[in-house]
Amino acid sequence: MPMEKTFNAAEAEPRIYAAWEKAHAFAAGANASREETFSIMIPPPNVTGSLHVGHAFNNTVQDILTRWKRMQGYDTLWQPGQDHAGIATQLVVERKLAEAGLPPRAEMTREAFLSRIWEWKAESGDTIINQLKRLGASCDWDRNAFTMSGAPGAPPGDEGNFHDAVIKVFVEMFNHKDADGNPDPLIYRGKRLVNWDPHFETAISDLEVENVEVAGFMWHFKYPLAGGETYDYVEKDEDGNEVLREVRDYISIATTRPETMLGDGAVAVHPTDARYSAIVGKLCEIPVGPKDQRRLIPIITDEYPDPTFGSGAVKITGAHDFNDYAVAQRAGIPMYALMDTKARMRADGGPYEIDAREAKKISEAWLVKKGYLKKPDGFWIEFGDPAEEIVSAMNLVPEAYRGLDRFEARARVVADITDEGLAVMVPATDPRLGKAYASSRQARGEDGRPTDSYEEGGMAPEAMLVPLVEPKPIMQPFGDRSKVVIEPMLTDQWFVDTAKIVGPALDAVRDGRTTILPESGEKVYFHWLENIEPWCISRQLWWGHRIPVWYGPDVSQTDVAERFQEEKEKLAATLGRELTESEYFEIMHHHFDHLPTPNQPRFCGNSEEDVVVQALLIYGEDTDVLFSSDAEEQFGFRAAATISPKVGGRRQVRLSRDPDVLDTWFSSGLWPIGTLGWPEQTEALKKYFPTSVLVTGQDILFFWVARMMMMQLAVVGEVPFHTVYLHQLVRDEKGEKMSKTRGNVIDPLTIIDQYGADALRFTMAQMAAPGGVLKLSEERIKGYRNFGTKLWNACRFAEMNGVWEGHATSAPPTPTATVNRWIVGEAARVRADVDAALTAYRFNDAANALYAFVWGQVCDWYVEFAKPLFDGDLAQETRETMAWVLDQCMILLHPIMPFITEELWQTTGAR
RNA sequence: GGGCGGUUAGCUCAGCGGUAGAGCACUACGUUGACAUCGUAGUGGCCACUGGUUCGAUCCCAGUACCGCCCACCA
Secondary structure: OOOOOOOOHHHHHHHHHHHHHHOOOOOOOOOOOOOOEEEEEOOOOEOOOOOOHHHHHHHHHHHHHHHHHHHOOOEEEEEOEEEOOHHHHHHHHHHHHHHOOOOOHHHOOHHHHHHHHHHHHHHHHHHHHHHHHHHOOOOOHHHOEEOOOOOOOOOOOOOOOHHHHHHHHHHHHHOOEOOOOOEOOOEEEEEEEEEEEOOOOEEEOHHHEEEEEEEEEEEEEEEEEHHHOOEEEEEEOOOOOEEEEEEEOEEEEEEOOHHHHHHOOEEEEOOOOHHHHHHOOOEEEOOOOOHHHOOEEEEEEOOOOOOOOOOOEEEEOOOOOHHHHHHHHHHOOOOOOOEOOOOEEOOOOOOHHHHHHHHHHHHHHHHHHOOOOOOOOOOOOOOOOOOHHHHHHOOOOOHHHOOOEHHHHHHHHHHHHHHHOOEOEEEOOOHHHOHHHHHHOEEEOOOOOEEEEEOOOOOOHHHOEEEOEEEEEEEEEEEOOOOOEOEEEEEEEEEEOHHHHHHHHHHHHHOOOOEEEOOHHHHHHHHHHHOOOOEEOEEOOOOOOEOOEEEOOOHHHOOHHHHHHHHHHHHHHHHOOOOOHHHHHHHHOOOOOOOOOOOOOEEEOOOHHHHHHHHHHHHOOOEEEEEOOOOHHHHOOOOOOEEOOOEOOEEEEEEEEOOOEEOHHHHHOOHHHHOOOOOOOOHHHHHHOOEEEEEEEHHHHHHHHHHHHHHHHHHOOOOOEEEEEEEOOEEOOOOOEOOOOOOOOOOHHHHHHHHOHHHHHHHHHHHOOOOOOEEOOHHHHHHHHHHHHHHHHHHHHHHHOOHHHHOOOOOOOOOOOHHHHHHHHHHHHHHHHHHHHHHOOOHHHHHHHHHHHHHHHHHHHHHHHHHHHOOOOOHHHHHHHHHHHHHHHHHHHOOOOHHHHHHHHHHHOOO
16 A cells, blocks of 8 residues: 555554553663663653643653663663642642632641542643653653652552652651761751741742842831930031031831831941941830830841941841841841731731830840840849740731731831821932932822822922832742742741751762753852752641651640659759759650750651650650641641540540641652652662653752752762753743743644644754753744655655565665665764764754755655666665665654654554 | 853854854745655855954953843842
8 A cells, every 4th residue: 555645643643652552662671682771750740730842842852862762772761750749739729629619728627628639630640641642752651650649648549659758758857867976957947037928828948939020119217216315417428528417316217118117126227337326225116006105126236237228227127027037136136027827917916005015125125135225223024035935926016007918008007107207208309209200299199109190289399398208129029839929927947957968969060970961050050059048848738748747745734744753853963953944854855856845845757656656755655645636736736735634544645746748849859769669679779770861941950950969869878860951941933931921832732733743852852952042933843844744755755666675674785886885874974973962962963963864865865866776777775775774764763753753664664 | 239141144043273054034946756745056144342362263261242041138
């Protein structure tokens, strides 16, 4: 039967892929004829995902490498799998619940919600796998992995090892000891200022924050000195000439976030700033809130304020700004939290009046401690550093603002201060007000922002005094998934002490055990790792690996304390004095490395059984250890840890598990070893780890690549991969990012439907110059579809001339005719070029070399010259040569265009 | 503000110490035994700018301009 004029991709591709699967052609080790291994871990797509051009590119590159090595006889593994993608998936499922009119997550138990997610995962989990198959991805699907496999509640089909691996790593990092056997935890918990996403109500890591420049305003307000004190405010120019001198009873503060004034703990000026030296160590008043209950805060010095910027004085709000946090820590200034988890002004706690009074005492005590104030005569309560818990429980939001959204609160604060006359006023011509305002007498709204209306009335702009509100571009942090403004929040979170594990990850790239391509990626890698910050790994979500830490009840609650009385007395006798409380608890928990609070024991283990063993050491063998339930935890996980009195010689202790889950990148950070069965020493692990190459987008160099390096080196002491091939984002033909709003999204599946997977793959390969920008145009894809047709027709021509009758030999023929000898030589050369190009990850060179050879040499010249030869004595030799040459083309093209080459082999009977 | 990268034909991009390359587009011609999703021939470049190193620079070095991307705390 004569061949069709073109390759029918739509019909052939599914049929061919099914045949490959049936033959287990992609199983690990399939077709292996040598010992050497070649392994790639797929960057696991999110379970919420569907194939986009980025995936198409990424997986094409991986597939080319995998097929190329597999054809060379390597023992090859391309490991597939998916990522549970904590926040992203939880978001999708919450949206689904809403769409279905079901109760929201807040009204479900944790367990019930998780089972919804598992259901959803089962439904949608196969989508991307099927799409990858359409692309031709030759993954070993029997080994498909998932980053949440084996977690509690996982349904059949997801009973893998991943959860155990993640938990084991957490426990090991938590219990890590240094070379001398001393505790050296790589993971710790602490109250820190973290990036808080008010939409998802969880902490996120630095990397999940996108800073975007937005139009903002800077307001200038007067903080009056306490007790109506005054000072001479003198301003000098660069030459030291006095340009302004006036008597002031206030200090001027500039801020872009007036609502955080309520939480100010101090005002800071630079120690060398002569303008304010007279008032350092005095108290000033935050100009918001009920007039008779205004809070007083000290004026302090710190290196942080820049005397040349603004007024040179900075308000310090330790709980709501990262810079201020650092200042507050250095100076011992309390950090007052103002907002709830949704970033509304707090409405909990006691009346403002009481807490404001307490805060004033703290301020005064601070001044006494620093020597600015003498301890007053008479009654005086000594304040130490007030306990963190006390400070964070205080609510310094005046009643009028409680419960307001932060932006609403901002408008109210600005309006109230302005109404009271405590905004800094300037002539309407002041250049800082911005051009539009100064030139127009434009009116300002309640919050001082320019409005569209114009003020009528006869006053000249220069005579009119207006509040100083500078329009100013500010960098605002947004959540990368929620797109809401991130709020710095003071919360308890878990961190990886990255500084302790970063060294080996840097060394491995420095000494070449791992190579990053393109080379510029290494510089970026070094730069980030050399300046690495602690990694916040706890998330206040439900979908994820729950942190394997349990809290026990406060032992002082019951007679448990008596068990230790004896030991306490013994030690006290030895020391010759009473033990302090903390010494007492230290004894009690001497075999534990870390204590969360002086009195609440913490256990970290791989399983509840592990934890029971630990708990019995604390509470005694005569204890039944239980675990708290969802319902018991609804008032707080710490409170859910309880202890009962002894009944019949036994007592019950209820442990409560940390409610947080781990950052999804913590688990995907273990992808290379986890997918191979670690912690079991599986055959696959021995064989395929470390992996050969990681192919991934540049955008997740920090999120994933760097963390895999750190974690694999920390856990198994080996690099996870020898080479990292980084590529860019796939853009549209104009180089613009594809987005739904721009309407320039190219759907790879549509392309595959229209032009076939091979055309798309060849285009991807052709674009893949190391470090190059990936601009995808449909024209180009069409061109490479034509290339496939060209090859098809060359084979069709060969078929019409009986070329395939003797099949292709694998050994190069040794013809006599010049043309035949020439093409055999050219074929050998292109083979060497393609191998060299792929070895160097120069996919574009490989694709271009093949294009030039197949079209420019084989079709344009060789086939033309061969035509007359089929009529003469050299016909047989020419047939054999052509069969071999075309077979070579197919072999070399197969990794890039697997479908059409497979089909050609089948239909021509070439193999 | 810091870091990284780019600037080569009309377009998209390779190249890299020694007469500038590809694809697409364009022009002219062409239904010669597979292919019109085609063939043949051709047009087209101060390799951003300024200096330096060199026998020789698109390439190496320094600086300038513009364009991207990443990171960053100026209230």
